[in-house]
Amino acid sequence: QIAKLDIGRENRTGFPEAILAQGKDHDDLLIIINGYCTKKNSNNLLITRLDKNDYNRLKKDLKHLEEKGYNLDYNNKAKILIISNESKNKLSTNYGKIGIITGGTSDIPIAEEAKVIAEQGGAEVLTSYDVGVAGINRLFPQLAKMVKEGVKTIIVCAGMEGALTSVVAGLVDVPVIGVPTSVGYGIGGKGKAALYGMLQSCAPGIAVVNIDNGFGAAVFALTIIKNNK
Amino acid sequence: QIAKLDIGRENRTGFPEAILAQGKDHDDLLIIINGYCTKKNSNNLLITRLDKNDYNRLKKDLKHLEEKGYNLDYNNKAKILIISNESKNKLSTNYGKIGIITGGTSDIPIAEEAKVIAEQGGAEVLTSYDVGVAGINRLFPQLAKMVKEGVKTIIVCAGMEGALTSVVAGLVDVPVIGVPTSVGYGIGGKGKAALYGMLQSCAPGIAVVNIDNGFGAAVFALTIIKNNK
Amino acid sequence: QIAKLDIGRENRTGFPEAILAQGKDHDDLLIIINGYCTKKNSNNLLITRLDKNDYNRLKKDLKHLEEKGYNLDYNNKAKILIISNESKNKLSTNYGKIGIITGGTSDIPIAEEAKVIAEQGGAEVLTSYDVGVAGINRLFPQLAKMVKEGVKTIIVCAGMEGALTSVVAGLVDVPVIGVPTSVGYGIGGKGKAALYGMLQSCAPGIAVVNIDNGFGAAVFALTIIKNNK
Amino acid sequence: QIAKLDIGRENRTGFPEAILAQGKDHDDLLIIINGYCTKKNSNNLLITRLDKNDYNRLKKDLKHLEEKGYNLDYNNKAKILIISNESKNKLSTNYGKIGIITGGTSDIPIAEEAKVIAEQGGAEVLTSYDVGVAGINRLFPQLAKMVKEGVKTIIVCAGMEGALTSVVAGLVDVPVIGVPTSVGYGIGGKGKAALYGMLQSCAPGIAVVNIDNGFGAAVFALTIIKNNK
Amino acid sequence: QIAKLDIGRENRTGFPEAILAQGKDHDDLLIIINGYCTKKNSNNLLITRLDKNDYNRLKKDLKHLEEKGYNLDYNNKAKILIISNESKNKLSTNYGKIGIITGGTSDIPIAEEAKVIAEQGGAEVLTSYDVGVAGINRLFPQLAKMVKEGVKTIIVCAGMEGALTSVVAGLVDVPVIGVPTSVGYGIGGKGKAALYGMLQSCAPGIAVVNIDNGFGAAVFALTIIKNNK
Amino acid sequence: QIAKLDIGRENRTGFPEAILAQGKDHDDLLIIINGYCTKKNSNNLLITRLDKNDYNRLKKDLKHLEEKGYNLDYNNKAKILIISNESKNKLSTNYGKIGIITGGTSDIPIAEEAKVIAEQGGAEVLTSYDVGVAGINRLFPQLAKMVKEGVKTIIVCAGMEGALTSVVAGLVDVPVIGVPTSVGYGIGGKGKAALYGMLQSCAPGIAVVNIDNGFGAAVFALTIIKNNK
Amino acid sequence: QIAKLDIGRENRTGFPEAILAQGKDHDDLLIIINGYCTKKNSNNLLITRLDKNDYNRLKKDLKHLEEKGYNLDYNNKAKILIISNESKNKLSTNYGKIGIITGGTSDIPIAEEAKVIAEQGGAEVLTSYDVGVAGINRLFPQLAKMVKEGVKTIIVCAGMEGALTSVVAGLVDVPVIGVPTSVGYGIGGKGKAALYGMLQSCAPGIAVVNIDNGFGAAVFALTIIKNNK
Amino acid sequence: QIAKLDIGRENRTGFPEAILAQGKDHDDLLIIINGYCTKKNSNNLLITRLDKNDYNRLKKDLKHLEEKGYNLDYNNKAKILIISNESKNKLSTNYGKIGIITGGTSDIPIAEEAKVIAEQGGAEVLTSYDVGVAGINRLFPQLAKMVKEGVKTIIVCAGMEGALTSVVAGLVDVPVIGVPTSVGYGIGGKGKAALYGMLQSCAPGIAVVNIDNGFGAAVFALTIIKNNK
Ligand SMILES: Nc1ncnc2c1ncn2[C@@H]1O[C@H](COP(=O)(O)O)[C@@H](O)[C@H]1O
Ligand SMILES: Nc1ncnc2c1ncn2[C@@H]1O[C@H](COP(=O)(O)O)[C@@H](O)[C@H]1O
Ligand SMILES: Nc1ncnc2c1ncn2[C@@H]1O[C@H](COP(=O)(O)O)[C@@H](O)[C@H]1O
Ligand SMILES: Nc1ncnc2c1ncn2[C@@H]1O[C@H](COP(=O)(O)O)[C@@H](O)[C@H]1O
Ligand SMILES: [Mg+2]
Ligand SMILES: [Mg+2]
Ligand SMILES: [Mg+2]
Ligand SMILES: [Mg+2]
Ligand SMILES: [Mg+2]
Ligand SMILES: [Mg+2]
Ligand SMILES: [Mg+2]
Ligand SMILES: [Mg+2]
Structure with missing residues (x-):
């Protein structure tokens, strides 16, 4: 059977x-x-x-x-x-909080894909977009707030060199899920540098999904919070 | 500050x-x-x-x-x-259970790396080695047992085509952490096919670390169970 | 000469x-x-x-x-x-049965290409589509039926990580012909992960043709059944 | 069950x-x-x-x-x-004939790996080594003889550009199993050009296994002849 | 100076x-x-x-x-x-004969590019198209004729696995210039397998230009025949 | 002439x-x-x-x-x-200050290569090793000191994901010369992720030399400070 | 803070x-x-x-x-x-001279991108386009003039094999910033050969930015001249 | 027959x-x-x-x-x-002159391989080693001498970025045979940048053999001079 x-x-x-x-x-x-x-x-x-x-x-x-x-x-x-269909479906109950952040504005569509999936799967989502590494000071207060609000995991969507993921993982202690985005041209473009960088990160505590896979990141985040109740 | x-x-x-x-x-x-x-x-x-x-x-x-x-x-x-140093260090308290499985016997060193790190970090580790896809019936009872024992996440170490990860993710609902191992020769060898396969998996609920990075998988698993208490 | x-x-x-x-x-x-x-x-x-x-x-x-x-x-x-041209051509006689299965619905065009070629070459074709690895229980009864009907070889069309091929080869003893399909995005996308995975398969008994080459798979299958009479 | x-x-x-x-x-x-x-x-x-x-x-x-x-x-x-162990094991019965040919002398170890596996699996093996494309006239009589002897499939082991496989498939009508070998240096070396060439072959009727995978080719050939009785 | x-x-x-x-x-x-x-x-x-x-x-x-x-x-x-401009330009004198052959019909545009350049540069061009490896017997009489007519070099345009180049170089003793064409899909497609194969050719006497570079092949052929007078 | x-x-x-x-x-x-x-x-x-x-x-x-x-x-x-040879050679005069920093301890040999070349070429070198991204707070005071001391350019040697380069370039306004080092295993290892990341950096003001090319970075830095007098 | x-x-x-x-x-x-x-x-x-x-x-x-x-x-x-907005913005003061040269006419858009950025950032820009390696004598007088005019750095935009960068770096002693351009088809096309060549250059004194990144080259050049006053 | x-x-x-x-x-x-x-x-x-x-x-x-x-x-x-064996073999007669040049001293083994093959095949060989692009003035007199002596073709062995081949082809009108050598480390190292650069060369009149294939270059050069008598 x-x-x-x-x-x-x-x-x-x-x-x-x-x-x-x-x-x-x-x-x-x-x-x-x-x-x-x-x-x-x-x-x-x-x-x-x-x-x-x-x-x-x-x-x-x-x-x-x-x-x-x-x-x-x-x-x-x-x-x-x-x-x-309101008569047939009832929205899932809330399983917990997930944070989603992006490096730039071009990463937002992928972050939004993750957000919709996560919410439909029963998560409460906190977002903070365009906090990338080039101006690292934008990042700190946003992260501090998310942690204080009790997110159980953070999804980081970043293209180009994807360094934001390493920086975040160096600052928080919840699981960091890296989503390389297909932003960037030339060698390492279309998400390759970001993916490689996240897999090579010197900051442990990161696992990744494929380039632009906001869907996969959200489902993985849901497995974390659902088993976390 | x-x-x-x-x-x-x-x-x-x-x-x-x-x-x-x-x-x-x-x-x-x-x-x-x-x-x-x-x-x-x-x-x-x-x-x-x-x-x-x-x-x-x-x-x-x-x-x-x-x-x-x-x-x-x-x-x-x-x-x-x-x-x-027993006088100085005291082992971390137990944060929860982690499952570690491998496809073949050649993946065991990476699984053992993950196991030592996870245990030193305060996890209780359940292992099941050499349960790979070629004889898929070996897998089912092992997985059933792990889930029953309450593992909060499963680390899957697999080389060659790494298909075990997809199969596991299709059967359980805890987060599955894929560790491609550098097992296999020819095109896609040294972990490339396994890494690509895990990132391309049609079964959602998987996130991956780099090839042979048992260390990273264990640290990531620890972030899951530590925030899971 | x-x-x-x-x-x-x-x-x-x-x-x-x-x-x-x-x-x-x-x-x-x-x-x-x-x-x-x-x-x-x-x-x-x-x-x-x-x-x-x-x-x-x-x-x-x-x-x-x-x-x-x-x-x-x-x-x-x-x-x-x-x-x-009915007056000129007469359809080839039946050389035997070939099975064709796909992982998902997106692989069907390639499977259909193989089917048309195989039928025109004189094979009887049994198909079973969308039986992929994520819900592996869909696969078993389909395979059992094909084997019982006496297929002499099975063509497996699968994209993304292509793990279906390994799983099938682990269950049957007829030659399994893998056709990676160009389904999937990001690293390993467009059939690369599937091709690598099939070539790296830990389940022996598989040979592959190029990505999306339903034509080549069918011709190869025909060489098997024609010499099989 | x-x-x-x-x-x-x-x-x-x-x-x-x-x-x-x-x-x-x-x-x-x-x-x-x-x-x-x-x-x-x-x-x-x-x-x-x-x-x-x-x-x-x-x-x-x-x-x-x-x-x-x-x-x-x-x-x-x-x-x-x-x-x-003669007292315990009895050699498999003969399931049929398999041909194995190589392009050069450096491909022979892989061919021999295939030969041992095929013989242990119950095949009768005919070999013809070093018949490569640079002196194509060496090839014709060898192939003619194999076909006359009734081989049910031919394994072609070839490194460098692997063109032998295409030439063979253009001349016979049994299934041709290509084994790219890791012979050759520079770009496309170590079997890459041979693998790519076999997958791109303009002569249909070829399926391939991974570079140097004489084992896989033999097991695949055995599935053909075993179902061919 | x-x-x-x-x-x-x-x-x-x-x-x-x-x-x-x-x-x-x-x-x-x-x-x-x-x-x-x-x-x-x-x-x-x-x-x-x-x-x-x-x-x-x-x-x-x-x-x-x-x-x-x-x-x-x-x-x-x-x-x-x-x-x-007939009043200004006078066509170059004839420097000698160049042969151009293609594997398939899809390679003809590149062959024609080479032909126009070679003719404008003062060569007499002999062509033979669609003589590829899958039906190798089409090739022999064409080559024999070219050699008899005294071509000083042969340009071979071939896509997919490009094996034609090796076969030609194994049969003639004039310089063979390989032009891989961007014909073929899947791994090794768009001329990659052909380029790798030509560079790896086990038949010496071949030099290559880049994929689809009919222009470069023709200019190179012209340097051969111009210094050949 | x-x-x-x-x-x-x-x-x-x-x-x-x-x-x-x-x-x-x-x-x-x-x-x-x-x-x-x-x-x-x-x-x-x-x-x-x-x-x-x-x-x-x-x-x-x-x-x-x-x-x-x-x-x-x-x-x-x-x-x-x-x-x-003290009697023959006299050390170059001082052309200005160069900063050299590394992410980890494994990058130090490359940094030392750059240091020796730079000093022999007439630079005064300030170093700060093992200040990588995982513990980003180690970095800030070191950078502040270098800038205060008046370095005219900073060489950043970093392996793994090389994110340190982006972070530094986001904080200083002197030219940042990235040297990816061959530190790291798995996909993107041996300096590839670091090189790609530096070329993709979202922080402008970075130019790079090849992996492990401490020599080239130092010579380039010398052209900056020599023309800077 | x-x-x-x-x-x-x-x-x-x-x-x-x-x-x-x-x-x-x-x-x-x-x-x-x-x-x-x-x-x-x-x-x-x-x-x-x-x-x-x-x-x-x-x-x-x-x-x-x-x-x-x-x-x-x-x-x-x-x-x-x-x-x-003339009432709000005032153009930056002049920080110094930058030279920009291209190999061919197809590289000009990237050079122009660099030129606009550099000028808006306060540089005076000298350009010399289409001076590539195939006719190397076009290059010498142009370079001599730039150096005489006192450029502090030279940006070289070159596609195809990008050899111009090496030749320039062998002739001048100011920093040479290589910008590979996505010109060229076939293997190494779209800027890959140019990028690899610039990173491999046997002439030291070169650092590079990513393919087509005229923007990055200009910002980097500005960091050189701004700190050069 | x-x-x-x-x-x-x-x-x-x-x-x-x-x-x-x-x-x-x-x-x-x-x-x-x-x-x-x-x-x-x-x-x-x-x-x-x-x-x-x-x-x-x-x-x-x-x-x-x-x-x-x-x-x-x-x-x-x-x-x-x-x-x-002097009693059995007689050295081939002289078919003409071939020039061989190298960029650096590390390319000399490949050049010597070509030289021995060319001489054994009946060519008179003129060599000029270590004339690379970084000091381009070393090159001109050497080339002028070769052309004056009547070489019918020039083999250029060059590693790193291989730019020497383009420069030579821009200066002479005999066929230039490029041999990329496996000199150089990092991205594009081991001959890749040189091969790509030679195939991408903006100077027409170049054809290439594989990395380090001095043998193939010499045989190709022999086909040129033998048909050149
Ligand atoms: N086996 C391992 N695989 C991957 N990363 C590791 C491993 N062991 C230690 N690390 C990481 O590498 C860092 C040590 O780098 P280092 O400062 O060079 O010793 C540690 O902070 C860990 O995060
Ligand atoms: N079809 C072609 N393929 C490759 N190279 C070409 C082609 N047509 C022209 N060329 C080369 O490209 C150069 C023209 O470059 P440009 O100055 O950009 O027009 C010429 O000198 C030719 O050497
Ligand atoms: N460690 C190094 N890394 C990269 N390039 C170097 C290094 N040392 C020397 N070089 C360069 O290599 C050239 C020497 O090449 P060669 O003539 O073969 O000795 C010198 O002109 C330097 O520019
Ligand atoms: N150094 C070399 N590089 C490339 N090909 C070679 C070399 N030496 C010999 N060959 C070629 O390799 C073939 C010998 O292959 P094999 O039959 O394996 O000895 C000869 O026919 C030559 O064409
Ligand atoms: Mg932004
Ligand atoms: Mg096993
Ligand atoms: Mg489906
Ligand atoms: Mg041989
Ligand atoms: Mg045809
Ligand atoms: Mg450290
Ligand atoms: Mg031009
Ligand atoms: Mg030198």
Whole structure:
């Protein structure tokens, strides 16, 4: 009996169901979404990495869902569509606080992706954007505040050389989750320098997810706080 | 006053001090060790990545420490030297349970490095080695047992294609920390395929440290369980 | 006399002729297709990697073929155009069964490319899509069924970390042909992690073709079953 | 019941058990070997990638096995130690013929590794070494002979640019298994050009294993011929 | 006096002047072309890597040149614009014969670039396209003919695994100039496998230029035949 | 007359002559050294990247130089041999102050190489080692002191993720010269992450030299201070 | 008090504020620009890497600034928008001379980016474009003139193999700042060969910034001349 | 009849037979050498890349050859052993002149490898070593002399950034064969920057062989001069 071995699945499926739109065509997405909504689910459905144009096209073909009481909520920065149904779904309870910070303004879309996922998964999220290393003094009071508020883990989204992650990990004692972002051109650009730097960090206490993987960082952060209650 | 900003440092320094022997010569190591032992520390001193030959040479030149009540304990698999002084140091209290599993027998040294660090940092460690993907049925009962015993996070050390990490993350709901090991030859060898695979994992709930960084995985795991009390 | 050395060519040309459209312009394709159809061939002509737009343009300029009894059949998922002529061509006899499975839905186009080629080459194809590693229990019954039905080889199309290939090879004893797909972003994305992982697989019994090369996997599978009669 | 899903395992374990010595220390190897020999196995035990010096050291510590009727047979080219026991093991029956060819003389060790594994797994092996592309006329009669003798698959071991694989696949209609070897210096050296070339081959009908993976090629070839009876 | 050291420049400037259009904008190209045509040159002016659209735009703005007796001749395959003036320029004398062959039809644009440059530089060019390795018997008679006609060097344009270059160099004794082309997808694609393979070739007598550099191959071939008179 | 164009050479040859020992054999080094010492030079001769063993061998074969008044001074950390002759050479005058800092203790050999070269070239050098990012508070007072003392440029030697360079450049306004060091293992190790990070730095005001190139950093720093008088 | 440690910041903020437009959307840019212009700044605001189309869109939405006395000056080659206000800002005083040279005409946009930044930061800039290595005699008189005019540092922008940088550094004694440009196709293209070549240069006295980073080169040059007064 | 197609082989085998010792063990080399010497050959036998120690071991086991009139001549720089037999072999006639130049002293072994091969193949070789780009004035008179003496092609061996090749090709009009050498450390080291730079050269008239392939450059040069008579 495999199900017996699927330890804790019950619990983890408390996460919102997420569909990666990127690489799927319009018709496939429609089938998946309609399929999901005919089943009995207690969670919202999330469509990630969905371009605005693709969302607009979907919206037209999902009119019947709105008529059935579903709500379509598109987050333009995070590129996530949330399909919820108040009568069916109830938002997860609050599992704890997560901090999310970014080095620059170009990292914000990835941070927002993480934020939406984390919130839908039941976290309270504190954010502090554009606090990067070049002006390190902006960072200190922000970090101090987050720690005081009791975040259980901090997600750091940083592109270019990603040094912010090392600096943060040198200052706090909660787990630091590094998300290299695909910001930067030339050698080491598109997140490579940031990823390498986070993996090479001389400040221990950091683990990383792949470049631009705000989704993965949020789910990992949720596993930390959920087991932390 | 910088110290004020070093949020939580007080707590994290509860980790054992670790010196990376690799890349340092004999004389430098002697200076660092002697310097540490003249100071008043509540923790053991750990020398990591120390070859047996280098250890033997150190041992001779550290006779005076043993006379002063210090104990030198060399772990040959983990390649770690623990310098402790019962009168000065007291082992950290138990912060919780960590699981460590490996895909094959060649990953064991990295797992052992993680185990020593985690234990010195105050964790209780459960291990299960050589449970890799090629014979996946070995894995299920081991995982079930760990979860039942209440591990708060699982460190997965795997080389070659590192697929074990994905499989584990698909079965448990605690944070999974991937440690790619430098096992494997040819393209993708020396841990590259394992690292890429863990970062690309289709099973969310994984964050990774660098290839062979058992040390980093253990410190990260400690940040999880310490904030988990 | 070179022809004497071209061992078995006679037999292998039993494969359908395939033209890679990608990288060829419209005029070149017309010349090649018209040239083929004026010759006496016993097989269908396949145009692979043909975009829908390019197909539509070709269709217009190949009207004369349809008048001569040729049939143009475009497979939108596989991106293959099959030009057949019932009076001239007779479908290959059945050489045996091939299984094709995918990790996710994004791998399906590559799997479909393999399926069309394999069928045109005389195989019976069994498919099972979206059975990836993150929910490994979906996989077992599918595999069991394929093996029971007597597939002589299984083609596994998987992107991201491609771990499905290792898991399958650990469960069956027929040759497993890995096709890494260009699914996934960040480091190891676009099929690199999957390719490396399949080449590094700790489960023996796997050989691989290049990223997204559904065509090559199918032709290789055909060489297995044809020599298997 | 997992075992039920381990389709065909029973059959595949007909392969000789193989231990990769590389990366394991002397003591671990002793434990594994002694453990294996106390169990009831119908197959020989193979230790692969074992240096001559390491073999000599093992031989001394395995005297007791020889006393118990075990035979230690070390193949210096293939770097494989075969531990057999005539009273316990009986050689696998013959499943069919496999051809193995190499481009140069430096590829022979990898070819020999494949040969030993294939033979121990129950294949009859035909070899033809040093028939590379620079003097292509050496190749034709060798290939013609292999095909006439009825090989069911051909393993091609080639370093440098690995072009031999493409040439062979253009001439025969059995599955061609490419093994890039780590022969060659400069850019593309150590097997990279050969691997890339085999994956890019314009001649279909090729699948590849990793650089220097003679073991993997042989096991894959065995899955072909075993299902070919 | 630097000019004295510019050995042979006088002679080499016998080559047609070539402007790389790629990376230059419309206005810059106009300035360069007009500047050239106001000077007294004995050679034609060549604009390489010029897209058809860009050519059409240029053509409109160069009407005044055509009125002054200049001829604009655009080669659509080679993507080269030749601006000649019969009253001013006289075609170079014939320096000897160059052979150009390609593996497939997708390599033809690069071969044509080389052909135009070589002809404008005073060579007689013999071509043989689509003679690749997968059907090696197509190659032999073509090569035999070229050698009999007295080519002094052969340019081989080949993508994917580029094995054609090795095969040719194993059969002829004139210098073989390899031009890897950016044909092929997946690992080693876009000319990488071909370049690596040509540099690793086990058949000596090959030197290479960069991927798709038909221009460079032709200029190099011209240096061979010009010093060969 | 080429010499006329060798602008400023006269001045720059004020730098000590440096011979890279690495990659040269014993006999070649002897010839070069003896050749240098028979000429009339106003500078010391420096042999860089000279292993201690090689130095010992050289020392024996250079006895005759010591008899002629030459002094051999070997710096074991910097791996540089300085051959000076008080009667012939006079140390360069002081051109200004250079700061050199390192992230860790493993970076010190590279820093020492830079220090020796800079001092021999006429700089006054201020150093501050092991002030890395993980404990960023160690850094501030050191930097403040250097700036107060009037350094005209700061060389930062850092391995692993090299984040120290960004942090320093964010705090000072003199040119920061980054020297990535080959410290660190796994992906991005051996200086790659540090190099990429320095090139990607979000703090402007940084230029870099190659990994471990303490020599190049020092010569570059000297061009700054020499033109700074 | 962090500010105390921000050594020399006061001075360096004398640089014009620069916003990297690339990777920011229209709305974000508007917010940043409007925010800046409401503050009291003594410098011009620079928007770098701004496409002409994006500039045109911004211009429309910044009409109100022009009404308030701001001047929008877009440099089409450099892709920089300068927003100045004569009543508020006064151009920096002249800190010294900087030379900028390029290998070809395709490197000019990067050189122009450096030129605008340097001038806005208070430098006098001397330029000499298209003096590359293929016709080395064009270079000598240009360099001689720059040195005679007293440039304190030279920025060399070069793509393809970037050899110009080595040649220049071999001829002058001021600091040479290498800017590899993304010119060139095939292996080593897009600036990689140029970057590697500059880092490997056998002529010391060179430090580099990342590919196409004209901005970084200019800021670094400014740190040299500002501390050079 | 294959031989008919092996166009020109007859002629090319005029090249001395060369065996690559690297990667072959002592016993294999003995078998190959003895095999060669029992056949009737008109050329000398060359063993390339043979370490001095390996040569000494071979010499002992080849005593019987010396007794039969064979001469063993080991070139320590080129690492080539020439086995000649005056009674059997006659040195090739002179086909023309080849120039060989190097950037530094570390490139000389590769240049010497090329020299020995070229001379054994019938060329007259002119050399000029250590004329690199950092002191470009050393180069001009050397080149002028070579051209005046009538070299038909020039081999340029250069490591680090390999810029010498571009400079040479900008000054002469004979074919320039680039040999990147594995000189240089850090990014682009071991010949990578030199190879990339030569392939990217803005000076046309260059073709390259692989890193350190002095052998291949010499054979290629021989094909030029042999067809040049
Ligand atoms: N085995 C290890 N792997 C990775 N990092 C380590 C290891 N051991 C110690 N470290 C880290 O390296 C730092 C020591 O660097 P160092 O000052 O050079 O001794 C410590 O602060 C640890 O964070
Ligand atoms: N298609 C081409 N591929 C490579 N190099 C080219 C090509 N066309 C022109 N060139 C070279 O590029 C140089 C032109 O560079 P530019 O001064 O930027 O026009 C010429 O001197 C040629 O050597
Ligand atoms: N440690 C070093 N690292 C990098 N370059 C060096 C070093 N020492 C000397 N050099 C440079 O290498 C050149 C010497 O090369 P060579 O002629 O081969 O001795 C000198 O001109 C120096 O510019
Ligand atoms: N030093 C060398 N570098 C590159 N190729 C070589 C060298 N020496 C010999 N070769 C080539 O390698 C081939 C010998 O390969 P093998 O049959 O393994 O001895 C010869 O045919 C030569 O073309
Ligand atoms: Mg910012
Ligand atoms: Mg195992
Ligand atoms: Mg799925
Ligand atoms: Mg051979
Ligand atoms: Mg073709
Ligand atoms: Mg330290
Ligand atoms: Mg130009
Ligand atoms: Mg030199």
